[in-house]
Amino acid sequence: MVDEEKRKNVPIISFFDKKKLTNLKEFTLTKTIDFEDDNSNEFNIEINNQAFDIIKSAIIGLPQNNEDTLSTIVKTLSPIVDLTKQKSEIILSIWKSCPNIVFFDNIADLLPDEIYIDELIKGDAGQKGIKAVQNFEEIIGVDFVSLSKKSPVLKKGNIEKYNNSITATFQKDWKQKIAGENQAEINFELTYDETGKEKVLFYIKSKDGVYLQPRRRSKGLIWFLSLWLELKASEKYSNIVFLFDEPGQNLHVKACNDMMQVFKNLSKSGHQIIYSTHSPSLIELDKLHNIGLVLNTEKEGTIVEGLTSSKIDSSFKRDALQPISEAMGLEPLKEFSILSRKNIILEGLSDFWYYNAMAKILNRKNEYKFVPGIGVKSSKLYPLISFCIGYGLEWVLIMENGENPLATKAELLNHVFFNDENEINEKVKIIDFKEVEDMFSLSDLNLLNSKISLNSKKKPSEIIGKKKIIFARDFFSMVDKGLITKEKLQDSTIKNFENIFDFIDEKLFNTKT
Numbered sequence: 001m002v003d004e005e006k007r008k009n010v011p012i013i014s015f016f017d018k019k020k021l022t023n024l025k026e027f028t029l030t031k032t033i034d035f036e037d038d039n040s041n042e043f044n045i046e047i048n049n050q051a052f053d054i055i056k057s058a059i060i061g062l063p064q065n066n067e068d069t070l071s072t073i074v075k076t077l078s079p080i081v082d083l084t085k086q087k088s089e090i091i092l093s094i095w096k097s098c099p100n101i102v103f104f105d106n107i108a109d110l111l112p113d114e115i116y117i118d119e120l121i122k123g124d125a126g127q128k129g130i131k132a133v134q135n136f137e138e139i140i141g142v143d144f145v146s147l148s149k150k151s152p153v154l155k156k157g158n159i160e161k162y163n164n165s166i167t168a169t170f171q172k173d174w175k176q177k178i179a180g181e182n183q184a185e186i187n188f189e190l191t192y193d194e195t196g197k198e199k200v201l202f203y204i205k206s207k208d209g210v211y212l213q214p215r216r217r218s219k220g221l222i223w224f225l226s227l228w229l230e231l232k233a234s235e236k237y238s239n240i241v242f243l244f245d246e247p248g249q250n251l252h253v254k255a256c257n258d259m260m261q262v263f264k265n266l267s268k269s270g271h272q273i274i275y276s277t278h279s280p281s282l283i284e285l286d287k288l289h290n291i292g293l294v295l296n297t298e299k300e301g302t303i304v305e306g307l308t309s310s311k312i313d314s315s316f317k318r319d320a321l322q323p324i325s326e327a328m329g330l331e332p333l334k335e336f337s338i339l340s341r342k343n344i345i346l347e348g349l350s351d352f353w354y355y356n357a358m359a360k361i362l363n364r365k366n367e368y369k370f371v372p373g374i375g376v377k378s379s380k381l382y383p384l385i386s387f388c389i390g391y392g393l394e395w396v397l398i399m400e401n402g403e404n405p406l407a408t409k410a411e412l413l414n415h416v417f418f419n420d421e422n423e424i425n426e427k428v429k430i431i432d433f434k435e436v437e438d439m440f441s442l443s444d445l446n447l448l449n450s451k452i453s454l455n456s457k458k459k460p461s462e463i464i465g466k467k468k469i470i471f472a473r474d475f476f477s478m479v480d481k482g483l484i485t486k487e488k489l490q491d492s493t494i495k496n497f498e499n500i501f502d503f504i505d506e507k508l509f510n511t512k513t
Contacts, residue, residue: 027051099272102234103243110226111136113213116199117148132226133200135233136188140165144200148190155190163187170228186225187211220251224259231262235269242266244275248282256281293390342368342508343395345384347405351398351436353472357479358497361486368394368508381408385416396507397428398500400435429503432496435461437468439496440489447484448474 028048047055112129119127137143140162147158167185185205192198203211204221214222227247234240248256260282263273275282276294283291292304346352352372359370373381381397388395397412399405409428417424433439437460445452445460448471452463464471478484486494 024051024054027055099239099241100237101241101243102230104227104230104247109230110222111202111214111229113215114199114201116197117145118197120145120200132229135229136166136202138233139169139229144190148198159189169232170225220255223249224251224255227259228262231266234271235266238270239272241272241274244273246277246279247275248277248279251281253281260284339371339388339391339393340367340369341393343384343388343393344368344370344504345381345388345395345397346370346372347399347436348372348374348469350468350472353469353476354436354439355398355497355500357472357476357484359501360479361484361489362494362498362501364501365505365509368504385412389416394508395427396504398504399428399430401430401432402434405430426507429500431500435459437461437464437471440493444489444493447488448478 028051030044030046032044032046109131110129111132115129115133119130120133124130133144142158142162147155150158163186167187170186187203187205189201189203190198191201202214204214204217204225205211214225227244231242234242247259251259256279267273277283294302294304296302344355346355349372352370355370358364371384373384385395385397387393399408409424409430412428413419413421413424417427431439440460442452442454442456442460442463445463446454456463461468475484
């Protein structure tokens with residue numbers, strides 16, 4: 001039990017007996033309000049009875065409520081039917097702890113070309129575009145209904161101020177330019193139709209001063225503008241979960257980058273962004289662990305699985321992975337593909353040339369591909385590893401015995417193999433050398449460059465220095481031409497590489513030498 005004084009203002013959900021809640025897998029909260037009664041501000045929040053019974057049995061104790069926000073809300077909800085005060089407090093605490101979920105409707109939430117003042121007064125939440133207009137008002141701090149009642153002189157001055165404000169704010173996030181200049185200048189004005197009814201007109205002003213209604217601009221711009229209005233109006237709130245369905249459908253690649261930056265800014269403020277997409281432009285390759293594959297299965301229907309944890313192998317899964325492969329520049333499992341059914345992931349290009357050359361010399365299987373990374377850090381290797389796991393491809397990772405490779409193995413152990421040492425040792429091999437070049441002897445290097453002294457006290461990696469890739473490529477070329485053969489290499493070199501290839505054969509082909 002917690003001291004009563006210390007828990008007065010702590011949410012009720014902090015006082016659950018967690019053991020009793022193990023049976024509570026999910027619950028439903030329903031919030032209703034009577035929209036037909038214009039004078040009613042009351043709403044009901046209800047939880048399904050089975051879930052409430054479990055919660056009630058797990059309550060350790062209710063905190064003493066002073067005149068805090070929770071008790072005030074409870075008093076306003078006293079007319080709730082068939083709910084005791086205790087149940088009201090429990091449900092309200094759960095409700096307050098649940099995230100605020102906002103779904104952006106690609107049609108209903110787009111900024112309209114115009115809207116009548118009468119429609120704003122009525123405030124019909126189901127009217128297309130009204131939410132975007134309300135977001136517009138909130139961002140620049142204007143009330144179109146109140147503004148419509150001002151004199152023509154005051155209207156004109158205020159409208160100009162508001163137009164400058166929203167244009168400047170929008171241009172910070174919209175980076176698209178034409179002829180070197182930002183084209184998105186947002187404007188509105190109040191006018192009357194032929195019957196004398198007042199309305200708000202929205203425009204996007206072009207560089208040459210032409211005012212075009214939103215629907216006369218590109219679909220991408222009007223979509224981004226409407227999305228931006230939604231997100232910008234929500235900035236002052238906290239812990240919102242934004243849901244988007246195909247957010248980049250009408251956007252240029254550069255505009256997708258602008259949108260992703262807006263998403264990132266929101267996530268830094270504590271919000272969460274969830275979106276579905278088929279667009280490679282909206283896939284962050286350094287954060288593949290955030291991706292869930294939406295799969296249609298025969299037995300379970302539609303399910304979502306993590307990219308690196310998915311065990312389902314189906315054509316649906318391969319379809320879901322296609323945008324990721326395109327984002328990575330891959331066309332998996334086709335001719336000239338960078339990946340195959342069996343893959344040896346390496347740190348970089350020098351490793352790539354050396355292992356390809358030694359595979360020829362040692363006459364090893366050619367049923368796998370060597371896949372060069374662009375560095376040993378986990379952020380460089382994760383995309384390749386994640387893609388192999390997600391696509392159900394066989395793979396092993398070969399790394400040098402240095403500080404960074406060991407750190408990367410530790411990260412993989414934690415994030416990919418869930419701290420299972422046996423599992424990671426089936427996939428990741430650390431060689432006995434800090435540099436792959438040190439698997440060779442000085443006499444091996446002398447085959448490529450006769451000026452290299454056999455009596456040098458330097459390691460091969462120190463002699464090669466910054467010419468690693470050039471040296472490795474030349475080595476492969478000489479092997480390919482038959483100028484360097486197994487007989488010309490030192491026995492120690494042959495043994496070093498045979499140990500690596502034995503590991504590859506054992507893990508990918510279940511064969512041991």
